[in-house]
Amino acid sequence: MIYLTRRATFSAAHYYWNEAWSEERNEKVFGRCANRNGHGHNYTLEVTVAGEPDPVTGFVVDLKWLRDLIEQEVLEAWDHRHLNLETAEFAQTIPTTENIAIAAWGRLEQGITGPARLSRVRVYETPEIFAEYRGEA
């Protein structure tokens, strides 16, 4: 089994806020991330697919195809957007790095068919902070 990873970057704004909570509680739990004017990051997305190399091409998947899939499914929706205000998945869900990883998985999973399967999505919010989702319940 080979694991193949493609990186992509996108830049987006967000803030953390739970509508069910008081302003005080939001600020206590989320700190500066609760600033409702938002802030932003240069995110790095790592998409890992798993499979055996094709006997003819030697590819697990075509990297150009994978790049295009990430571009269409994720970057077109999120790049240079405000995640809370402009994307359906974060209208109700807080766009934490964990939830961004889960949502990116949801956008990509259906598109990866055939012998290769989506194995892992990792999202770096900064070079020091990342979250990962592997499709586990």
Add this chain to the structure above:
Amino acid sequence: MRAYFGRRYTLSASHRLHADSLSAEQNRAVYGKCNNLHGHGHNYFVEVVVAGKVHPETGMVMNLVDLDAAVQARVVDRFDHCNLNLDPLFVNLVPTTENLCKAVYRLLQEVLPAGLLERVRVEETENNFFECSGE
């Protein structure tokens, strides 16, 4: 849903790799430059990964602020700008990065909520790193 959350920290420390049970010659053969009498140092990266269900109210596996506080108190304050050989943990244990990685894992496991710590990675240089998952 189960997700993984990782955070990287840096610490700078010195060490000398030397096993008391080996002769001077054997130590030089095994550890090479790392056996230099006066020690040497590294800028270590410590990567801590926690795993668990994403909390429905916060969207988080664990609050970053709490993770930072635990790593700062248990690991960075203890080892940063120190000589690892002088730490009580390494009195009878060679402070290789393997052993440092295991020590960091244990120090964090003692204070993090049960079952949350997934993996500790310690990078000694950009070309070598060590991982411990408590196995």
